[in-house]
Amino acid sequence: MGAFALRATIVQAPEPGRFETVPDAVITVEDGWIAAIEAGGGGEVDVTIGAVDGVGSGAVLVPGLVDLHVHAPQFPQLGTGLDLPLERWLFDYTFPLEARFADTAWAIRVWDSLVPALLANGTTTAVYYGTTHVDATTALADACRRHGQRAWVGRVGMDHPEQTPEWYRDATAVDGVAASAASIASIRLLDPVGDLVRPIVTPRFVPACTDELLTGLGELAADTGALVQTHCSESDWEHGHVIDRCGVHDANALDGFGLLAPGTVLAHSVHLDDADRALLVDRGAGVAHCPLSNAYFGNGVFPLRRALEAGVKVGLGTDIAGGPSASLLENAAATVTSSRMLRDGVDIDVSAGERPRPDAAVDAATALWLATLGGAEVLGEPIGLLEPGRRFDAVALRTDRFGTWPEVD
Amino acid sequence: MGAFALRATIVQAPEPGRFETVPDAVITVEDGWIAAIEAGGGGEVDVTIGAVDGVGSGAVLVPGLVDLHVHAPQFPQLGTGLDLPLERWLFDYTFPLEARFADTAWAIRVWDSLVPALLANGTTTAVYYGTTHVDATTALADACRRHGQRAWVGRVGMDHPEQTPEWYRDATAVDGVAASAASIASIRLLDPVGDLVRPIVTPRFVPACTDELLTGLGELAADTGALVQTHCSESDWEHGHVIDRCGVHDANALDGFGLLAPGTVLAHSVHLDDADRALLVDRGAGVAHCPLSNAYFGNGVFPLRRALEAGVKVGLGTDIAGGPSASLLENAAATVTSSRMLRDGVDIDVSAGERPRPDAAVDAATALWLATLGGAEVLGEPIGLLEPGRRFDAVALRTDRFGTWPEVD
Numbered sequence: 001m002g003a004f005a006l007r008a009t010i011v012q013a014p015e016p017g018r019f020e021t022v023p024d025a026v027i028t029v030e031d032g033w034i035a036a037i038e039a040g041g042g043g044e045v046d047v048t049i050g051a052v053d054g055v056g057s058g059a060v061l062v063p064g065l066v067d068l069h070v071h072a073p074q075f076p077q078l079g080t081g082l083d084l085p086l087e088r089w090l091f092d093y094t095f096p097l098e099a100r101f102a103d104t105a106w107a108i109r110v111w112d113s114l115v116p117a118l119l120a121n122g123t124t125t126a127v128y129y130g131t132t133h134v135d136a137t138t139a140l141a142d143a144c145r146r147h148g149q150r151a152w153v154g155r156v157g158m159d160h161p162e163q164t165p166e167w168y169r170d171a172t173a174v175d176g177v178a179a180s181a182a183s184i185a186s187i188r189l190l191d192p193v194g195d196l197v198r199p200i201v202t203p204r205f206v207p208a209c210t211d212e213l214l215t216g217l218g219e220l221a222a223d224t225g226a227l228v229q230t231h232c233s234e235s236d237w238e239h240g241h242v243i244d245r246c247g248v249h250d251a252n253a254l255d256g257f258g259l260l261a262p263g264t265v266l267a268h269s270v271h272l273d274d275a276d277r278a279l280l281v282d283r284g285a286g287v288a289h290c291p292l293s294n295a296y297f298g299n300g301v302f303p304l305r306r307a308l309e310a311g312v313k314v315g316l317g318t319d320i321a322g323g324p325s326a327s328l329l330e331n332a333a334a335t336v337t338s339s340r341m342l343r344d345g346v347d348i349d350v351s352a353g354e355r356p357r358p359d360a361a362v363d364a365a366t367a368l369w370l371a372t373l374g375g376a377e378v379l380g381e382p383i384g385l386l387e388p389g390r391r392f393d394a395v396a397l398r399t400d401r402f403g404t405w406p407e408v409d
Numbered sequence: 410m411g412a413f414a415l416r417a418t419i420v421q422a423p424e425p426g427r428f429e430t431v432p433d434a435v436i437t438v439e440d441g442w443i444a445a446i447e448a449g450g451g452g453e454v455d456v457t458i459g460a461v462d463g464v465g466s467g468a469v470l471v472p473g474l475v476d477l478h479v480h481a482p483q484f485p486q487l488g489t490g491l492d493l494p495l496e497r498w499l500f501d502y503t504f505p506l507e508a509r510f511a512d513t514a515w516a517i518r519v520w521d522s523l524v525p526a527l528l529a530n531g532t533t534t535a536v537y538y539g540t541t542h543v544d545a546t547t548a549l550a551d552a553c554r555r556h557g558q559r560a561w562v563g564r565v566g567m568d569h570p571e572q573t574p575e576w577y578r579d580a581t582a583v584d585g586v587a588a589s590a591a592s593i594a595s596i597r598l599l600d601p602v603g604d605l606v607r608p609i610v611t612p613r614f615v616p617a618c619t620d621e622l623l624t625g626l627g628e629l630a631a632d633t634g635a636l637v638q639t640h641c642s643e644s645d646w647e648h649g650h651v652i653d654r655c656g657v658h659d660a661n662a663l664d665g666f667g668l669l670a671p672g673t674v675l676a677h678s679v680h681l682d683d684a685d686r687a688l689l690v691d692r693g694a695g696v697a698h699c700p701l702s703n704a705y706f707g708n709g710v711f712p713l714r715r716a717l718e719a720g721v722k723v724g725l726g727t728d729i730a731g732g733p734s735a736s737l738l739e740n741a742a743a744t745v746t747s748s749r750m751l752r753d754g755v756d757i758d759v760s761a762g763e764r765p766r767p768d769a770a771v772d773a774a775t776a777l778w779l780a781t782l783g784g785a786e787v788l789g790e791p792i793g794l795l796e797p798g799r800r801f802d803a804v805a806l807r808t809d810r811f812g813t814w815p816e817v818d
Contacts, residue, residue: 082745083772117811236761271757295746299764300757324742326811333733336491337704337743338750346751347766348680348709352645355708357756363492402526402735 003030007041008049008061008396010386013369016308016362022386025061029392032195036388049396058400062368063384064124064150064393065328066375068288069229069267069317071129072140073098073107075114079324086235086297086322091165094321098131098156099168107136111143114320118149121327122395125150125375125383127229127265127288127317129202132156132170134183141187141197150393152379154202154229155183157217163207173212177220184224198226200265205231206242206253218258227379228259232266232287236299239271251276260285263380267317269307270298277310286313286378289370291334293319301342304335305359308366315375316367332367412439416450417458417470417805419795422778425717425771431795434470438801441604445797458805467809471777472793473533473559473802474737475784477697478638478676478726480538481549482507482516484523488733495644495706495731500574503730507540507565508577516545520552523729527558530736531804534559534784534792536638536674536697536726538611541565541579543592550596550606559792559802563611563638564592566626572616582621586629593633607635609674614640615651615662627667636788637668641675641696645708648680660685669694672789676726678716679707686719695722695787698779700743702728710751713744714768717775724784725776741776 006029010022026041027034050059074094081093101107118126126144130137130153137155144151157180159170170176184199191197201221203209209217221228233239233250246253251272254260262284269287272280280287289302307314316331317323325331339362345355376384383393415438419431435450436443459468483503490502510516527535535553539546539562546564553560566589568579579585593608600606610630612618618626630637642648642659655662660681663669671693678696681689689696698711716723725740726732734740748771754764785793792802 113811120811292746295749299753299761301750301755303757330739334746337701338755340704341710341747341750342755344708346710346747346755348712352708402522402529 003028003035004046005029005044006047006049007045008059010037010062011060011397012063012385013365013372014385016366016369016374019365019368027386027392032391034386034388034390034392037386059396059398061386061394062122062397063372063386064395065122065371066125066315066379066384067118067123067318067328068127068265068286068315068375068378069290070118070126070320071322072111072114072320073101073129073131073136074321075110075117075326078321078326080321082296082324085237087237089297095165095168101131101133101136104133104135104139107131107133108139108143111140115143115147115149117326119147121329122397123149123328124393124395125379125381127152127200127379128154129204129229130155130183132158132168132179134179134186137183138186138190141190141199145190145197148196150196150381150383152198152200152227152229153187154200155180156202156204157213158204158208159210159213160208169208170213173210173216176213177216180217180220181224184220184226199224201226201228203230203259205234205238206246206250207238211257214254214257214259221261222258227263227265228261229265229267230254230259232269233271233276234268235270235297249273249276251279255279255283263378265378267319268294268298268302270294270300270302272307274310277307277312280313281311284313286315288317288319288378289314289335290317290319290323290331291338292325292331293317293323295334295338296324297322301338303342303360304339304362313374313378314370315378316370328371332364332371335367335370336362336364412437412444413455414438414453415456415458416454417468419446419471420469420806421472421794422774422781423794425775425778425783428774428777436795436801441800443795443797443799443801446795468805468807470795470803471531471806472781472795473804474531474780475534475724475788475793476527476532476727476737477536477674477695477724477784477787478699479527479535479729480731481520481523481729482510482538482540482545483730484519484526484735487730487735489730491705491733494646496646498706504574504577510540510542510545513542513544513548516540516542517548517552520549524552524556524558526735528556530738531806532558532737533802533804534788534790536561536609536788537563538613538638539564541567541577541588543588543595546592547595547599550599550608554599554606557605559605559790561607561609561636561638561788562596563609564589565611565613566622567613567617568619568622569617578617579622582619582625585622586625589626589629590633593629593635608633610635610637612639612668614643614647615655615659616647620666623663623666623668630670631667636672636674637670638674638676639663639668641678642680642685643677644679644706658682658685660688664688664692672787674787676728677703677707677711679703679709679711681716683719686716686721689722690720693722695724697726697728697787698723698744699726699728699732699740700747701734701740702726702732704743704747705733706731710747712751712769713748713771722783722787723779724787725779737780741773741780744776744779745771745773
């Protein structure tokens with residue numbers, strides 16, 4: 001890759017609640033890593049972003065967006081079929097669609113549409129659920145490699161005879177663990193150094209997996225050093241189902257199966273309590289907050305401020321296609337609006353004095369932090385902020401599409 | 410304009426909750442009006458939309474979107490400054506920005522950015538607040554005419570010595586009524602037939618106006634036959650302020666000033682009660698529901714289903730810049746998500762059994778209806794649906810940007 005220098009105005013969020021602007025920064029990049037950043041730097045550069053005579057007149061550079069939760073095979077149903085509760089939505093819409101990915105050619109067609117769509121939305125890093133199929137999942141990792149997107153890609157393990165259909169599940173827990181091991185090996189062959197594409201152990205969620213599969217996948221993660229992703233306390237139904245089956249909250253159950261570790265990505269986690277949050281902090285596991293999806297399936301707003309104040313690592317996810325948008329920025333906006341709605345309440349028949357939760361609201365700077373550095377810290381990856389020692393992973397964001405107003409403060 | 414024919418697949422919502430698709434329709438247009446529509450029609454056409462060899466491969470035709478509530482001068486602060494409650498937001502950010510439109514050249518620069526931005530978002534009809542300035546407001550109407558956007562454009566009347574700043578208000582109620590009368594005359598000169606651009610009487614909202622100005626503007630609307638727009642029961646503060654000052658709810662107060670009539674557009678109306686809804690129905694006034702803005706300033710979700718079931722006319726508004734988006738489709742999506750959040754509640758500390766309001770949710774077909782025909786019916790304008798006898802007012806919506814999946818049901 002060699003070395004190059006570029007000039008751009010950086011806008012980023014080094015911590016929740018704080019924007020940082022670095023005007024006319026000269027960024028020196030060596031072998032993909034940021035070697036130096038000089039604000040207002042002079043000298044020759046190879047490319048200028050945001051200048052009238054450069055690339056993207058009226059653009060700023062922001063860290064690449066990190067989407068922590070994408071169900072890749074659900075892209076064809078994006079924005080549709082959101083009328084059912086989670087447990088029926090899976091059987092009526094989602095499992096039949098995912099089962100089609102036994103056809104690897106169909107899979108590649110979808111991946112070659114999805115990955116560029118996410119890149120066009122600014123998502124330079126994604127954490128993907130594939131399907132139960134090893135070949136389709138490897139093809140997804142290959143699509144990320146070809147299109148240049150940083151990715152964790154997981155073959156989905158699911159074998160529970162009551163919570164999954166006979167025509168779309170691992171035949172046995174042993175088969176499921178073996179298929180996930182094969183998927184890990186296959187993805188690692190694509191990118192032996194793991195610079196861009198890595199496997200991730202992916203039990204769908206507790207309801208869809210037997211104890212044996214969950215235990216086996218926990219062991220597989222420990223044996224291979226791969227990260228783990230799954231869902232946690234997503235909805236009233238899912239949260240209650242795990243309590244009924246395991247006698248403990250979802251987070252505790254996952255911990256018992258060896259699935260909570262540094263870098264574990266827990267989607268949603270809407271219904272955590274204080275003990276759950278403390279457990280996540282202790283294990284170093286993080287949350288993929290998916291605000292648009294939660295409006296459909298979560299039965300409540302994830303108490304984001306409470307999680308951040310407890311020290312839980314949090315980033316954002318689109319949850320394609322439980323969420324109707326492929327844009328992480330739209331989810332960042334929805335993070336702010338849903339936090340405001342949690343603060344003020346939604347029901348005007350409840351008197352104003354009873355509604356407000358004054359501490360719930362977060363601002364746009366926090367949302368950008370979640371979409372970049374917050375997600376990076378969940379994964380333990382040196383991205384999410386433009387500073388020396390991190391990878392050069394950034395997107396140019398146009399700010400001039402319909403006029404800029406420099407005279408407005 | 411003459412006659413022409415085009416072929417397109419129509420997708421529209423003739424009533425809440427129902428999509429209608431007309432495949433391969435041949436639409437005959439005469440002098441801007443739809444003369445005939447034939448599904449699967451044969452014969453020669455002048456243009457084909459959505460065909461591989463036509464305009465917009467993979468596009469469908471939908472009725473033009475109707476944005477019932479746009480504060481045109483706030484476009485330069487779109488998406489910023491949403492950290493304060495309404496009553497402080499106005500003084501700290503909004504009134505200083507609007508005051509700048511005394512400079513008509515600056516105004517034209519903003520209008521020539523705003524109007525194309527809304528058109529690019531599919532908004533073919535908009536109901537605008539201008540500023541207190543006659544010239545800038547006339548220039549907005551002229552920008553709509555030049556760019557080809559159907560519009561109602563209102564000079565803002567505001568004269569209350571406590572709720573508006575000395576440097577941005579009508580000097581007296583008499584001056585305010587005179588300026589609004591001049592604005593109406595001036596806009597009517599631009600488009601004497603009123604085919605595209607019309608004036609609208611615009612008292613800012615009750616708190617910003619003296620009784621004398623509100624009464625005078627009610628009389629002006631009656632005398633000129635112009636429609637009326639204002640805000641109604643937007644937030645806890647605004648709703649309570651009118652009760653304190655007038656002793657009745659906002660809707661009653663506006664009615665007493667002669668401002669509720671067929672075609673009156675009442676922005677927000679979050680905090681209406683049953684009697685308010687009945688009054689709106691009786692007077693033929695409608696609501697501009699602005700779900701994204703309400704998340705910031707409304708202190709609750711507008712009970713949309715309740716309004717529709719009471720027979721209140723409802724359409725959608727972006728409320729630029731109280732809402733952070735110029736896209737009415739994004740507001741249509743937010744209509745669905747906020748209705749789901751009203752249904753399920755937002756606070757997980759309230760037990761699941763106490764949270765749900767099962768009747769609150771609306772679907773995507775209802776949201777499209779609101780964005781098109783619902784808005785048209787608020788205004789009494791023959792748009793919002795593609796059928797003979799209405800104006801040909803439509804947008805082509807691309808469906809193929811990142812792949813279409815005809816095999817998915």
